[in-house]
Amino acid sequence: MSLKVSRGTQDFLPRSCKKLDFILRKARAVFEHYAFQEISTPIFENTAVFMQGIGEDTDIIQKEMYTFQDKGQRSLTLRPEGTAAVVRACIEHRLLTSSQKLFYVGPFFRYERPQAGRYRQFHQIGAEYLGESSPYADAELIILAYRLFSSLGLKDLHISINTIGDSSSRPAICALIRDFFTPYHSQLSAHVQQLLRQNPLRILDSKDPFIQTCLERFSGFQSCLNKESLTHYQCVLSLLDLEKIPYKETPFLVRGLDYYTHTTFEICSEQLGAQSAICGGGRYDHLVEKLKGPATPAVGFAFGLERLLTILDQENSFKIDTKPLVVFIPLGIEAEQSCFSYMEQCRKAGIACHRFLGLTKLSQHLKHAHNLNATACVIIGENELQTQQFLFKHMDSGEQSHIPIDQLISTMEAMK
Ligand code: HAM
Numbered sequence: 001m002s003l004k005v006s007r008g009t010q011d012f013l014p015r016s017c018k019k020l021d022f023i024l025r026k027a028r029a030v031f032e033h034y035a036f037q038e039i040s041t042p043i044f045e046n047t048a049v050f051m052q053g054i055g056e057d058t059d060i061i062q063k064e065m066y067t068f069q070d071k072g073q074r075s076l077t078l079r080p081e082g083t084a085a086v087v088r089a090c091i092e093h094r095l096l097t098s099s100q101k102l103f104y105v106g107p108f109f110r111y112e113r114p115q116a117g118r119y120r121q122f123h124q125i126g127a128e129y130l131g132e133s134s135p136y137a138d139a140e141l142i143i144l145a146y147r148l149f150s151s152l153g154l155k156d157l158h159i160s161i162n163t164i165g166d167s168s169s170r171p172a173i174c175a176l177i178r179d180f181f182t183p184y185h186s187q188l189s190a191h192v193q194q195l196l197r198q199n200p201l202r203i204l205d206s207k208d209p210f211i212q213t214c215l216e217r218f219s220g221f222q223s224c225l226n227k228e229s230l231t232h233y234q235c236v237l238s239l240l241d242l243e244k245i246p247y248k249e250t251p252f253l254v255r256g257l258d259y260y261t262h263t264t265f266e267i268c269s270e271q272l273g274a275q276s277a278i279c280g281g282g283r284y285d286h287l288v289e290k291l292k293g294p295a296t297p298a299v300g301f302a303f304g305l306e307r308l309l310t311i312l313d314q315e316n317s318f319k320i321d322t323k324p325l326v327v328f329i330p331l332g333i334e335a336e337q338s339c340f341s342y343m344e345q346c347r348k349a350g351i352a353c354h355r356f357l358g359l360t361k362l363s364q365h366l367k368h369a370h371n372l373n374a375t376a377c378v379i380i381g382e383n384e385l386q387t388q389q390f391l392f393k394h395m396d397s398g399e400q401s402h403i404p405i406d407q408l409i410s411t412m413e414a415m416k
Contacts, residue, residue, distance in 0.1 A: 006120070007120065008112070008114035008118075008120025008121065009119060009120055009121040010119065010121075010306075016309065018320050019309055019312065019320065022319070023125075023152065023305060023308060023309070023312070024105060024125075026148065026151050027103075027105075027125050029151075030148040030151060031127065034101065034144050035101055036101040036102060036127055037102060038104065039086060039089060039103070040104060040105075041082070041085040041086060041088070041089050041104065043079060043106070043107065044077060044078050044079065045077060045079055045084075046074065046077075047065070047067050047075040047076060049077075049084050049085060049088045049291065050077050050079070050081075050084050052084075053083070053084030053087065053088075053259060053287055054080070054081065054084055054257050054258060055199070055259060056258075057195060057198055057258065058256055058257055058258055060081065060256070060257065064080060064111045065077050065078075078109035079108055080108060081124075082108065082126040083126070083257075083284065083287065083302070084287065084291065086102060086126075086300075087287050087288050087291050087293065090130060091288065091293035091294075095130075096130060096131060096293060099129070099130060100128070100129075100130045101127075101129050101130075102127070102129075102130070103127045104126050105123070105124075105125050106123065106124070107121050107122070107123050108122055109121050110122075115274070115275070116274070116310075117274070117275030117306065117310065118275050119306055123305035124302040124303065125303055125305065126300060126301065126303075127141060127144065127145075127300055127301055128298060128299075128300035129141055129298060130296055130297075131296055131297070131298065132297060132298075133285065133297035135233075135235035135236045135263075136239065138232075138236045138263045138283055138299050141299055141300065141301055142159065142161070142236075142247075142265055142301075143240070143243055145267060145301055146159065146245050149279075149308075152308070152312060152317060153312070153317035154308075154311060154312070154315070156270050156271070157269055157278075158246075158248060158270070159240075159265060159266075159267050160247070160249075160250035160253050160266045160268065161237070161247045161248070161249060161253070161263065162249065162251060162253035162265070163225065163229055163230075163232070163233035163262055163263055164260060164261065165221075165225040165229035165262065166226065166261050166262060167261060167285075167286060168226060169224055169225050169226050172221075173224045173225075174199075174200045177200035177201065177203060177218075177221065178200050180214075180218050181196055181200075181203065181214065187210065188210075192208065199258070201254050202254070202258075204252045205252075205256055218252075222251065229262060232263070233262065233263065236263055237249075253265070255280060255282055259284040259286070259287040260282040260284055261283050261285045261286060262283040262285065263282050263299065264281075264282035264283075265280070265281055265282060265301070266281075267279040267280075267303070271310070271314050271315075272310065275307065277304075278303050278304060278308055278311070279304075280302065281299070281300050281301025281302065282299065282300075283297070283298070283299040284298055284299070285297040322373060324415045325353070325373070326346065326351060326352070326354075326374065326377070326378055326412055327353070327355065327368075327369035327374040327378070328342065328353055328354070328355045328378050329362060329365040329369075329377055329378065329379045329380065330381075331362060331380065331382070332381060332382055334382070334385060335380040335385060338385060339378075339380055342378075342380075342408065343355060345409065346408070346409060349409045349413065351412045356368050356369075365377070366393075370395060374395050375394070375395060375396075375415055376392060376394050376412070376415065377392075377395065378392055378393075379391040379392075379393060387402075388405045389404055390403055390405060390408055
């Protein structure tokens, strides 16, 4: 029985939490500029939300869900993604009488084979724009994601974009893929043969080397798209051109979830290796209806925080501003109590303070204060208590001076 962190999960230690906070603050600022509001849904949902929302032929539903029965025999699932859950919440709270721009942040769970950039518990920031069928909504979201990553200092981003057309184009696309693979039928695995019968589009997403080789001869399904689908797609591309957002048209980009229609896109970084996608999204015009809501077109994306952290670490892009911290050093029992009260006064005035309990030597206190990256130390010994002056030591310069007790807060405020 292991007492170590569970496979595919990780601890975020204080330094990583600061980096996550840095990303979140940037993201929230960008979402605000685009008028998106935050929503938060439960970590687990009734399993049917994902079963009906994501599509039964997807890897998520077939292999990756953490599903369990609670004591009331309900089938529950730790959320593997956010879109179906946000849609469920919008239907339940009747938010879809007008369009909604929503974003969310939190942990998600997929039972995948762990490797660099792939975890069983990972974190996403996602955005869903519900109630708009216009290609302007697709373009706005892609641009939002691009601007967000740029504001974080990410370089060498690649946007891949495609259209899989609306639902009326789907039968012709499926027929085309089936016809293409018919001559190879006996060489296909049982799983691919099943996909060919039930959900041929999924095959284009396959990592199977044989399928990949076959697909080199497949000319794509763009000929099956109807006029509306092509017009929608061309409009999205022209809006990206207008804003000079670079992208690459990627004809087989169908994405691993079944709810997509029209636009699909991914944003990748070369720095990530095999799991290169930081962000994925697209339009999903029928998901709300599938979850028994009113017909509502929608588009969205989500990106993985772990992958973003990896790139930002490699690029050394974190600019974490640390707030001033003052370490109090009492020398003697009498000084300990005075320190306790002065520290509370400082905290009330908005100044962060700390005291290392149990240390006796000044040198130990200073060493620990240095390790904590303290801005200054306030040293209070018998002499200081008698003269009602503190010894104030700047950690960077090493300079120290005596200051009257009543000037302590103003001195510290000047450091903020
Ligand atoms: P997704 O492509 O499955 O889309 O996930 C989006 C992003 O989450 C990925 O690009 C990746 O950065 C991160 N991610 C996914 N799985 C893992 C994992 N096992 N470990 C680490 N990071 C991971 C969705 O989830 C859709 N709900 C996106 C969407 C929103 N489409 C429309 N609206």
